[in-house]
Amino acid sequence: MTTELSTDQFEALRQLITRRSGIVVPENKRTSLEGKLASHLAELGARDFAAYLQRLSTEPSTGTIWQEVFRRVSTNETFFLRNAAQVKAFSEHILPEITRVQEKRLFKRIKIWSAACSTGEEPYSLAIQLSEALGDKVGEWNPRILATDIDTDAIRSAMRGHYTGRALTNVPRPWLNRHFHVEGEGYTVTSQLRGLISFKPLNFADDKEMAGQINMDIVFCRNVLIYFDIDFRKRVVTHLYNALRPGGFLVIGHSESLRGVHEGFNCIRFPGTLIYQRPEA
Ligand SMILES: C[S@@+](CC[C@H](N)C(=O)[O-])C[C@H]1O[C@@H](n2cnc3c(N)ncnc32)[C@H](O)[C@@H]1O
Known part of the structure; x- marks a missing residue:
């Protein structure tokens, strides 16, 4: 052998x-x-x-x-509240814009997709930001965070929601106290936070599953496009574009770009970061 x-x-x-x-x-x-x-x-x-x-x-x-x-x-490197400029842009600009649009609707619903969520730090960070920004009223907005990854082990670990050490470095102490409880050597997310998220395995190469994702207010697809060639990036980003409602947002990694990948988005500049928006219908 x-x-x-x-x-x-x-x-x-x-x-x-x-x-x-x-x-x-x-x-x-x-x-x-x-x-x-x-x-x-x-x-x-x-x-x-x-x-x-x-x-x-x-x-x-x-x-x-x-x-x-x-x-x-696959490379699973991730941590809570990754990229301060994107964290700030989401809480201070994008989320208020999403709630402004949803406010006009009869049935309010915030739909977020953390695509390639690895071990869950990204979707839990978003759930924390939502809870902090919307406070007691978070439930009224029916927030749903879909968190997917190709790696089923990573998804299993994300569902457990137990974290230690470096992953938590950026989490401010008051947020740690409010959204986690101490368990063994680390911290486990609260059931309220866990309840905002649906985890499932999803491979970007599965066109049928990708086409089934619709009406998202915002998609996070960060630090994964770099592992693909240009044709596959185009294929994935086209799916993400279609998954967004008109006016919805796409956040990619700070070292990634849509230049030559997809021309359909408007690019919005925030301090220290660029965020993409599907044009209004
Ligand atoms: C570096 S992590 C990024 C995690 C998180 N988005 C962040 O920025 O912190 C990249 C993730 O992409 C996932 N991935 C790689 N290829 C994928 C594919 N074809 N479909 C879905 N996920 C994929 C990997 O399993 C890994 O968990």
Whole structure:
């Protein structure tokens, strides 16, 4: 049994991973990919990478085998209240604008999508900001935060809502006291916060599921487009555009850009950050 990944097999594996998830494994990461997948290959009892490739190509992306591949190749780095300028723009400008629009509606409802939410720090941050901004009246707005990720392990961890150390660095003490309770070495989110969020696995490559997301007031899709090639970025951002109601907002990572990706958005400048808006109908 050999777990060496040949150049041709590396190419085939890279292509397969990109086709199934959009994730581009850089050309110079052969050894790293080999290291990440060798034990998976062994767990599956595959003879070598040729047999492993064969197995992967016949498995559905939604099955446990591909879930394990996605878990191993994705980067889950995240933390609470990431990017101060975006946090401020959301609380001080975007949320008031959303409530202004929703106020006119008979049935008020704030719909937020945290797309590629990793282990949950982003959607919980949004839930905290909503609760802080809307106070006792938060329930009257029927806020729903949909939080999705390709990595089912990350989603499971997000649903637990238990955090320690660095992830919480940006959370001010009064917010920590109000929205978490101490548990063991760390902090667990309150059930009120948890109740604002629906978690579910969702792969951006699943066009049918992506097309099913509609009427969002705001979508956060941060620090994930960088892992995709230009064609997949276009495909994902087109879905996100369609998922927004006219006038809805899109927030991407501060090092990401929509230039050459999608021309349909208006770009709004806030101190230290740019936020995109689907034009009003
Ligand atoms: C670096 S984290 C970003 C987390 C959070 N949005 C933030 O900015 O802190 C990137 C996440 O994108 C997810 N991801 C990668 N490819 C994906 C895909 N095709 N569909 C959905 N999520 C994906 C990864 O599993 C990972 O959790």
